Amino acid sequence: MSTVTDSKFTGTPRKVTPHITQNEALSFEKSSPGKKAYKLPPLDVPEVDPAALLGEAAREDLGTLPELSEIEIIRHFTRLSTWNYAIDLGMYPLGSCTMKYNPRVNEFVSRIEGIAEAHPYQPESLSQGALQVMETLQNCLIEITGMDAITLQPAAGAHGEFTGMLLIRAWHESKGNARKHVIVPDSAHGTNPATAAVCGYEVINLKSNADGGIDVEALAQLVNEDTAALMLTNPSTIGVFENQVHKIADILHARGALLYMDGANMNALVGKTRPGDFGADVMHLNLHKTFSTPHGGGGPGSGPVACKKILEPFLPTPVVARNAECQLYLEFNRPHSVGRVRMFYGNYGMFVRALAYILANGPDGLRQTTEDAVLNANYLRAKLEDLYDLPYKTPSMHEVVFSDKRQTKNGVKTGDLAKRLIDYGFHPYTTSFPLIVPGALMIEPTESESREELDLFIDTMRQIAREADENPELILNAPHSTRISRLDETTAARKPILRWKSPTAE
Amino acid sequence: MRYLPKSPADREAMLREIGAASIDDLFAVIPEEFRLTGDLDIPRQMAESEIVDHFKAAAAQNANGYTSFLGAGAYRHYRPVLIDTIVQRGEFLTSYTPYQAEITQGTLQAIFEFQTMICELTGMDIANASMYDGSTGAAEAVMMAIRVTGRDNVLVARSVHPEYREVMHTYAQHQGHDAAEVDYIREGHNAGRIDLAALEAAVTGQTACILIQSPNFFGTVEDVAAIAEIAHKNGALLIVSIAEAVSLGAIRPPVEADIVSLEAQSFGVALSYGGPYCGVLAAKEKYLRQMPGRLVGETKDKHGRRGFVLTLSTREQHIRREKATSNICTNQALVALMATVYMTIYGKQGIREVALQNLAKADYAAKSLSHSGKLLFVNTPRFHEFVLQTDESPAQLNQRLLDQKIIGGLDLQKWYPELGNATLWCATELTTREQIDRAAKVIAAAPALAVG
Numbered sequence: 001m002s003t004v005t006d007s008k009f010t011g012t013p014r015k016v017t018p019h020i021t022q023n024e025a026l027s028f029e030k031s032s033p034g035k036k037a038y039k040l041p042p043l044d045v046p047e048v049d050p051a052a053l054l055g056e057a058a059r060e061d062l063g064t065l066p067e068l069s070e071i072e073i074i075r076h077f078t079r080l081s082t083w084n085y086a087i088d089l090g091m092y093p094l095g096s097c098t099m100k101y102n103p104r105v106n107e108f109v110s111r112i113e114g115i116a117e118a119h120p121y122q123p124e125s126l127s128q129g130a131l132q133v134m135e136t137l138q139n140c141l142i143e144i145t146g147m148d149a150i151t152l153q154p155a156a157g158a159h160g161e162f163t164g165m166l167l168i169r170a171w172h173e174s175k176g177n178a179r180k181h182v183i184v185p186d187s188a189h190g191t192n193p194a195t196a197a198v199c200g201y202e203v204i205n206l207k208s209n210a211d212g213g214i215d216v217e218a219l220a221q222l223v224n225e226d227t228a229a230l231m232l233t234n235p236s237t238i239g240v241f242e243n244q245v246h247k248i249a250d251i252l253h254a255r256g257a258l259l260y261m262d263g264a265n266m267n268a269l270v271g272k273t274r275p276g277d278f279g280a281d282v283m284h285l286n287l288h289k290t291f292s293t294p295h296g297g298g299g300p301g302s303g304p305v306a307c308k309k310i311l312e313p314f315l316p317t318p319v320v321a322r323n324a325e326c327q328l329y330l331e332f333n334r335p336h337s338v339g340r341v342r343m344f345y346g347n348y349g350m351f352v353r354a355l356a357y358i359l360a361n362g363p364d365g366l367r368q369t370t371e372d373a374v375l376n377a378n379y380l381r382a383k384l385e386d387l388y389d390l391p392y393k394t395p396s397m398h399e400v401v402f403s404d405k406r407q408t409k410n411g412v413k414t415g416d417l418a419k420r421l422i423d424y425g426f427h428p429y430t431t432s433f434p435l436i437v438p439g440a441l442m443i444e445p446t447e448s449e450s451r452e453e454l455d456l457f458i459d460t461m462r463q464i465a466r467e468a469d470e471n472p473e474l475i476l477n478a479p480h481s482t483r484i485s486r487l488d489e490t491t492a493a494r495k496p497i498l499r500w501k502s503p504t505a506e
Numbered sequence: 507m508r509y510l511p512k513s514p515a516d517r518e519a520m521l522r523e524i525g526a527a528s529i530d531d532l533f534a535v536i537p538e539e540f541r542l543t544g545d546l547d548i549p550r551q552m553a554e555s556e557i558v559d560h561f562k563a564a565a566a567q568n569a570n571g572y573t574s575f576l577g578a579g580a581y582r583h584y585r586p587v588l589i590d591t592i593v594q595r596g597e598f599l600t601s602y603t604p605y606q607a608e609i610t611q612g613t614l615q616a617i618f619e620f621q622t623m624i625c626e627l628t629g630m631d632i633a634n635a636s637m638y639d640g641s642t643g644a645a646e647a648v649m650m651a652i653r654v655t656g657r658d659n660v661l662v663a664r665s666v667h668p669e670y671r672e673v674m675h676t677y678a679q680h681q682g683h684d685a686a687e688v689d690y691i692r693e694g695h696n697a698g699r700i701d702l703a704a705l706e707a708a709v710t711g712q713t714a715c716i717l718i719q720s721p722n723f724f725g726t727v728e729d730v731a732a733i734a735e736i737a738h739k740n741g742a743l744l745i746v747s748i749a750e751a752v753s754l755g756a757i758r759p760p761v762e763a764d765i766v767s768l769e770a771q772s773f774g775v776a777l778s779y780g781g782p783y784c785g786v787l788a789a790k791e792k793y794l795r796q797m798p799g800r801l802v803g804e805t806k807d808k809h810g811r812r813g814f815v816l817t818l819s820t821r822e823q824h825i826r827r828e829k830a831t832s833n834i835c836t837n838q839a840l841v842a843l844m845a846t847v848y849m850t851i852y853g854k855q856g857i858r859e860v861a862l863q864n865l866a867k868a869d870y871a872a873k874s875l876s877h878s879g880k881l882l883f884v885n886t887p888r889f890h891e892f893v894l895q896t897d898e899s900p901a902q903l904n905q906r907l908l909d910q911k912i913i914g915g916l917d918l919q920k921w922y923p924e925l926g927n928a929t930l931w932c933a934t935e936l937t938t939r940e941q942i943d944r945a946a947k948v949i950a951a952a953p954a955l956a957v958g
Contacts, residue, residue, distance in 0.1 A: 296840025
């Protein structure tokens with residue numbers, strides 16, 4: 001086992017001390033026949049013979065599944081959990097991911113029986129509370145975005161993009177021409193071009209200007225009667241507010257095209273400005289970014305789509321509505337709808353959590369949250385820009401993007417610097433994105449970091465910059481303190497092993 | 507604001523360090539005309555106790571204390587306490603997609619175990635790390651089959667969950683794909699299953715795939731082998747959607763399929779008014795490169811120790827952009843973890859025992875209710891759902907049940923008007939004999955129209 005020794009550090013890491021973690025095999029390797037972690041109540045109806053009921057469809061053997069006792073299972077997963085870094089352990093500055101605190105009252109309220117046990121097909125008369133949560137959240141999100149209408153159905157951000165682009169397509173079709181292409185800036189998330197493609201559009205790449213923003217002149221040249229929309233992330237992926245956004249919207253609108261806004265970076269805007277006011281026609285929100293629902297190791301997300309009045313008729317079915325008696329119901333009769341994008345009504349449990357977050361904040365809390373997120377990013381920028389290359393000097397909003405230009409002189413790249421952060425007890429920033437910044441270090445602290453935690457991070461980044469000069473080998477071999485280090489990703493992709501197989505079975 | 511870890515003095519000091527006079531300086535880049543000057547019109551900041559009260563009040567307006575016979579793609583099963591204990595550990599709850607393998611081995615190993623168990627249960631070679639849910643999973647499976655075969659016609663059984671079909675149509679409509687539906691057999695042998703003769707007639711050399719569900723929306727088990735033969739004879743892929751994961755404990759896995767799209771909600775995931783649930787795609791190994799979504803693979807670190815990483819990302823949007831296999835990014839990792847814990851708790855014996863209890867309860871419920879109506883599709887094997895045809899309209903029938911605090915079967919009128927007064931019923935291991943007997947009694951007490 002490698003341990004953190006003084007020789008591995010130029011200074012002393014203030015945030016971490018190495019400690020023992022448990023080894024843990026795969027559940028299959030620990031299994032032995034006959035162990036159980038369950039007990040079913042006695043069957044109170046006559047037993048059935050599966051062979052008689054199912055005939056050839058009956059199953060005899062379930063294959064290789066673990067057989068373990070309850071104590072072994074809780075230890076198994078608890079041990080695995082200790083191998084993860086988490087927001088609950090410290091700063092998690094993955095740019096573009098908005099790793100903010102996930103309040104526990106959100107988890108509590110989502111598990112209240114009448115909510116957690118609600119069946120999606122139970123009668124509307126017995127779902128008034130569930131629908132009211134959706135309606136309240138919708139109203140809050142419409143107000144926050146400055147839009148006119150919303151659907152909560154999309155299950156994640158990319159799914160929201162898909163939904164939003166379908167609305168745009170349906171609107172164009174209603175005018176007799178779906179149009180041919182969608183313009184996507186080269187700084188965009190990969191989901192943007194992928195989404196435009198699945199909606200049947202050709203993707204036209206828009207090169208960023210010298211400031212990393214939208215080249216308004218170039219855009220004006222590109223937009224024509226074949227343009228369906230521009231997909232704009234604002235603030236952009238370099239954390240910069242597009243202050244020409246209204247002009248951009250005007251250019252699009254003048255030629256009958258629409259402005260799609262990727263709301264991934266909405267954490268920089270809530271309570272300070274509204275996309276609906278500055279010209280966006282449709283946008284998605286990531287409840288798992290801006291509105292504190294947990295990322296959970298990669299989901300579940302939730303990607304509501306808010307839009308202007310002109311797009312409302314096309315929203316997915318059903319929508320929440322009120323009848324003449326003021327009772328809430330699900331409206332399915334929407335002849336212009338793009339259809340369903342998901343069964344039932346979306347990731348409902350995330351609606352509950354997001355609403356709990358909004359209620360905990362109120363208008364003043366949400367505004368303060370945005371201000372703190374932007375304050376934190378600018379503080380990091382001010383404290384690090386003397387040691388790390390800042391390719392775009394434009395003012396930062398909620399995140400700051402450096403490049404590894406100075407460190408590469410010693411052969412140290414952004415991915416290596418990131419690995420070294422792990423030794424100091426931080427989750428790395430986002431590496432190598434956005435693509436317009438070669439060797440990017442994309443840092444988003446969020447509002448959830450105290451000044452003390454930020455200072456620890458700054459110290460660490462400064463220390464690592466020194467190490468890159470004085471002892472690059474140390475960084476190139478990092479991390480030194482983890483259970484395992486530098487996994488062989490090439491072999492993993494070349495000879496994929498995607499499941500466990502019993503050694504005796506081969 | 508209690509989630510924010512800064513004192514007013516901290517903010518002042520940080521602004522000074524930045525060289526900003528006030529926080530407004532940092533927002534000066536936003537053109538003045540678009541800056542908000544007042545408060546957002548949303549509810550005021552609440553105390554934690556008020557938030558809990560707010561949601562308790564909402565919950566009280568939902569069905570509470572009702573017996574339910576609803577299924578239809580969302581199933582009520584027992585969820586062992588361990589599941590929430592484990593997924594509420596901050597290390598799982600508050601971590602993200604495991605991009606940095608060294609500090610996300612917990613999530614990665616759990617997904618690797620998930621992928622393995624899904625392969626074992628479905629009889630497929632490979633499985634991904636999860637999809638949003640069963641409906642979008644089925645749609646993505648169809649897109650995958652289109653890429654694999656280079657064909658663009660799709661055949662979908664009408665016995666597939668109607669909402670899955672709607673989602674599939676939404677996905678397919680703008681990519682020039684033609685999706686046609688194949689009807690099911692109404693009476694006699696194989697009733698409730700896809701009409702094989704109609705399928706034979708519909709399939710062509712341009713058919714990319716046949717999408718079926720088994721057990722299907724009526725609860726009936728399809729003849730997967732026979733459908734696979736028709737698909738493969740014509741060079742098309744067979745996609746089997748499974749909405750009820752617990753069925754895999756009693757029903758032979760669809761090994762003849764090329765792609766299986768599973769909804770794993772039944773494995774320990776709360777109903778939660780329809781989500782979040784957990785889709786997953788499993789497939790034959792040869793289709794690996796066209797699989798959408800995240801995949802976790804085993805590898806070794808620089809010291810030769812076993813570890814796990816996200817792999818084959820060259821299929822994905824963050825690398826391939828507009829040429830990616832799908833635009834999916836975030837999946838349902840935490841829900842997949844719930845399913846992983848569930849499968850580990852019940853394991854090889856338990857999932858089978860649970861499935862057999864479901865089979866027994868549904869058999870008892872079907873027999874009990876059949877005294878007051880006509881049970882459809884009786885000669886075809888089914889899992890834990892069945893269709894009951896009554897003289898009384900579903901609305902009337904269900905109202906009488908609701909009066910007794912029972913939520914009856916799902917009215918099928920909207921999607922299958924040809925079945926008349928038909929309702930879809932579900933019984934699981936949580937449904938008690940007493941509940942079934944009580945429902946049967948209420949139904950039998952139909953006014954004037956009473957049957958038998």
